[in-house]
Amino acid sequence: xxxxxxxxxxxxxxxxxxxxxxxxxxxxxxxxxxxxxxxxxxxxxxxxxxxxxxxxxxxxxxxxxxxxxxxxxxxxxxxxxxxxxxxxxxxxxxxxxxxxxxxxxxxxxxxxxxxxxxxxxxxxxxxxxxxxxxxxxxxxxxxxxxxxxxxxxxxxxxxxxxxxxxxxxxxxxxxxxxxxxxxxxxxxxxxxxxxxxxxxxxxxxxxxxxxxxxxxxxxxxxxxxxxxxxxxxxxxxxxxxxxxxxx
Amino acid sequence: xxxxxxxxxxxxxxxxxxxxxxxxxxxxxxxxxxxxxxxxxxxxxxxxxxxxxxxxxxxxxxxxxxxxxxxxxxxxxxxxxxxxxxxxxxxxxxxxxxxxxxxxxxxxxxxxxxxxxxxxxxxxxxxxxxxxxxxxxxxxxxxxxxxxxxxxxxxxxxxxxxxxxxxxxxxxxxxxxxxxxxxxxxxxxxxxxxxxxxxxxxxxxxxxxxxxxxxxxxxxxxxxxxxxxxxxxxxxxxxxxxxxxxxxxxxxxxxxxxxxxxxxxxxxxxxxxxxxxxxxxxxxxxxxxxxxxxxxxxxxxxxxxxxxxxxxxxxxxxxxxxxxxxxxxxxxxxxxxxxxxxxxxxxxxxxxxxxxxxxxxxxxxxxxxxxxxxxxxxxxxxxxxxxxxxxxxxxxxxxxxxxxxxxxxxxxxxxxxxxxxxxxxxxxxxxxxxxxxxxxxxxxxxxxxxxxxxxxxxxxxxxxxxxxxxxxxxxxxxxxxxxxxxxxxxxxxxxxxxxxxxxxxxxxxxxxxxxxxxx
Numbered sequence: 001x002x003x004x005x006x007x008x009x010x011x012x013x014x015x016x017x018x019x020x021x022x023x024x025x026x027x028x029x030x031x032x033x034x035x036x037x038x039x040x041x042x043x044x045x046x047x048x049x050x051x052x053x054x055x056x057x058x059x060x061x062x063x064x065x066x067x068x069x070x071x072x073x074x075x076x077x078x079x080x081x082x083x084x085x086x087x088x089x090x091x092x093x094x095x096x097x098x099x100x101x102x103x104x105x106x107x108x109x110x111x112x113x114x115x116x117x118x119x120x121x122x123x124x125x126x127x128x129x130x131x132x133x134x135x136x137x138x139x140x141x142x143x144x145x146x147x148x149x150x151x152x153x154x155x156x157x158x159x160x161x162x163x164x165x166x167x168x169x170x171x172x173x174x175x176x177x178x179x180x181x182x183x184x185x186x187x188x189x190x191x192x193x194x195x196x197x198x199x200x201x202x203x204x205x206x207x208x209x210x211x212x213x214x215x216x217x218x219x220x221x222x223x224x225x226x227x228x229x230x231x232x233x234x235x236x237x238x239x240x241x242x243x244x245x246x247x
Numbered sequence: 248x249x250x251x252x253x254x255x256x257x258x259x260x261x262x263x264x265x266x267x268x269x270x271x272x273x274x275x276x277x278x279x280x281x282x283x284x285x286x287x288x289x290x291x292x293x294x295x296x297x298x299x300x301x302x303x304x305x306x307x308x309x310x311x312x313x314x315x316x317x318x319x320x321x322x323x324x325x326x327x328x329x330x331x332x333x334x335x336x337x338x339x340x341x342x343x344x345x346x347x348x349x350x351x352x353x354x355x356x357x358x359x360x361x362x363x364x365x366x367x368x369x370x371x372x373x374x375x376x377x378x379x380x381x382x383x384x385x386x387x388x389x390x391x392x393x394x395x396x397x398x399x400x401x402x403x404x405x406x407x408x409x410x411x412x413x414x415x416x417x418x419x420x421x422x423x424x425x426x427x428x429x430x431x432x433x434x435x436x437x438x439x440x441x442x443x444x445x446x447x448x449x450x451x452x453x454x455x456x457x458x459x460x461x462x463x464x465x466x467x468x469x470x471x472x473x474x475x476x477x478x479x480x481x482x483x484x485x486x487x488x489x490x491x492x493x494x495x496x497x498x499x500x501x502x503x504x505x506x507x508x509x510x511x512x513x514x515x516x517x518x519x520x521x522x523x524x525x526x527x528x529x530x531x532x533x534x535x536x537x538x539x540x541x542x543x544x545x546x547x548x549x550x551x552x553x554x555x556x557x558x559x560x561x562x563x564x565x566x567x568x569x570x571x572x573x574x575x576x577x578x579x580x581x582x583x584x585x586x587x588x589x590x591x592x593x594x595x596x597x598x599x600x601x602x603x604x605x606x607x608x609x610x611x612x613x614x615x616x617x618x619x620x621x622x623x624x625x626x627x628x629x630x631x632x633x634x635x636x637x638x639x640x641x642x643x644x645x646x647x648x649x650x651x652x653x654x655x656x657x658x659x660x661x662x663x664x665x666x667x668x669x670x671x672x673x674x675x676x677x678x679x680x681x682x683x684x685x686x687x688x689x690x691x692x693x694x695x696x697x698x699x700x701x702x703x704x705x706x707x708x709x710x711x712x713x714x715x716x717x718x719x720x721x722x723x724x725x726x727x728x729x730x731x732x733x734x735x736x737x738x739x740x741x742x743x744x745x746x747x748x749x750x751x752x753x754x755x756x757x758x759x760x761x762x763x764x765x766x
Binding site for chain 2: 030048049050071072073074075076078081218
């Protein structure tokens with residue numbers, strides 16, 4: 001089971017859209033896929049039309065001896081399941097803080113799922129916290145959607161530096177999203193990443209209103225706008241990520 | 248508490264349509280598209296997966312096959328992607344799938360059982376949020392032993408209700424609704440059973456276990472004829488697989504049937520006219536002899552992995568030359584077996600033997616002293632005598648007994664075992680079963696002891712032979728020497744357990760057991 005986390009310290013950059021679309025692409029490709037919506041806002045959960053409620057809340061989920069599997073819900077798509085968000089996840093930091101070996105907690109909790117799934121997507125809340133550290137320890141790769149601005153790119157570099165200093169083995173896979181070709185800054189930053197030591201993925205997700213439509217339609221892009229540039233971009237992104245993971 | 252899928256079938260396709268219309272008017276639903284699959288079910292020749300309560304399906308994919316091992320409810324136990332469908336368990340990548348499969352099919356080859364084409368559409372059952380909470384798959388298909396469309400016959404149309412994780416209630420409601428329809432009935436046993444029924448294949452048709460129903464009042468000759476006919480059927484069932492060398496078990500089962508036949512002719516000889524059976528004995532001895540070397544080589548090749556484990560990794564790789572030498576010889580010997588089974592001599596034997604058994608079954612005056620006696624009488628007498636022999640030889644066994652005597656005890660046990668199996672149906676199962684179990688335990692030890700003994704001698708002979716022919720290096724010979732040493736040590740260790748095992752078999756409990764049985 002490959003664990004992929006969509007992560008960014010900032011909100012509103014397309015983490016959930018990435019998790020939902022890539023997970024859907026993985027499942028339609030035949031892989032058994034699970035999304036864990038770790039964001040108390042529950043956007044991914046909403047997108048899959050599932051009630052944002054987990055029995056016992058985040059506390060039970062993190063600490064509990066019981067199996068995570070019992071809280072999993074099937075989605076509209078065969079082979080794609082969801083561990084829903086719960087509003088109590090806003091206290092996840094406190095819960096983790098009170099447990100032993102907090103940073104390896106998520107990794108240990110998801111390990112039993114490895115038999116049942118090929119991919120696990122962790123859709124993270126925007127922050128950098130104890131939960132984030134636990135995600136870094138659990139994930140094989142961090143998918144970092146990045147708006148092409150100077151500060152955002154700088155933040156990604158900081159993140160990569162932080163992780164390498166901590167000796168975390170997670171692969172950092174940043175990519176540009178909400179790319180607006182009309183903006184000179186976006187064009188320039190997308191073009192200049194070659195200078196940074198950090199390899200941004202080639203695929204770029206354009207700024208497009210169909211992506212926003214996902215929360216209205218409550219469905220992945222491929223189901224209602226399969227031929228849109230954004231949907232195609234996600235598809236390219238997934239191809240690139242799977243080949244990077246295979247390396 | 249996972250909920251499993253439930254399948255419903257109807258006697259006519261119209262009724263399935265009706266049920267779908269009914270679902271659409273009673274529940275919130277959405278047609279969720281069509282799908283199709285090209286699938287082949289696999290099992291071993293003796294249906295090991297089916298007997299174990301499962302089915303192995305390979306679905307064609309763009310880049311190979313998706314292999315799924317399903318339980319009786321269609322629940323997937325293991326799945327994996329492969330480029331080609333594995334012939335044997337050891338062709339799979341190491342992992343739980345391989346381990347579990349190997350535990351069931353052992354050394355047998357996976358053979359295609361039936362080829363299935365499935366087409367279907369999915370009806371999603373929705374909740375208030377328009378979220379899918381259960382699925383109903385309406386599936387039609389064709390199935391047949393050959394992959395070409397003309398060889399396939401239509402399967403019964405079916406509704407398969409699959410749960411969506413976390414929405415057990417919705418699944419239960421749909422199942423309840425469909426249970427309430429008198430036109431539908433539940434089907435258990437998965438798609439495989441429907442596919443087999445359509446293809447006209449009877450699952451579990453072959454078993455290597457001897458099971459001959461006899462009536463205690465039968466004449467001994469008629470009973471013997473029935474046993475021997477069953478054994479002839481087993482031989483014939485394994486001919487094709489033996490000729491093609493699909494896996495080593497075909498030849499093994501063939502040889503066991505030959506041996507049991509010979510044993511029957513010898514053990515209950517009073518029933519047969521020696522003039523009539525002399526020729527058949529010769530022919531059976533010929534079959535045993537001509538197939539022997541191949542079987543021995545099969546066993547060595549199957550043992551190779553174990554041999555390697557006995558040695559350090561460096562020495563183990565020195566056995567490569569031995570393995571390829573064995574493989575070459577196995578090929579040569581196997582050709583000899585295939586030729587024998589294709590020969591006129593074999594065909595004539597089968598024809599005449601079968602004719603003789605027909606006469607034996609119906610003819611009252613076969614001229615043999617025991618032919619007209621009741622079968623139970625004869626069986627009791629023969630089993631008593633066979634057990635007495637085992638008791639005598641077994642009672643004298645100790646750690647210093649030479650291998651030849653152990654070998655003779657092994658043969659005595661085999662004879663007793665065959666008799667118990669031939670006549671099993673004449674006795675109460677609760678009396679025979681524990682004795683057979685106990686005997687089997689002893690036989691396993693005796694067999695292992697004998698194997699170790701033979702292997703040491705054979706390895707020595709092979710080393711000499713390889714040297715003569717200039718195959719393999721001195722390293723190979725050294726590795727074989729080490730191996731012989733290990734086998735010798737194992738044989739010594741085994742002897743202690745063997746003595747205990749014999750003591751227990753001829754002990755008070757079994758003596759009483761046999762007395763009860765043969766009363």
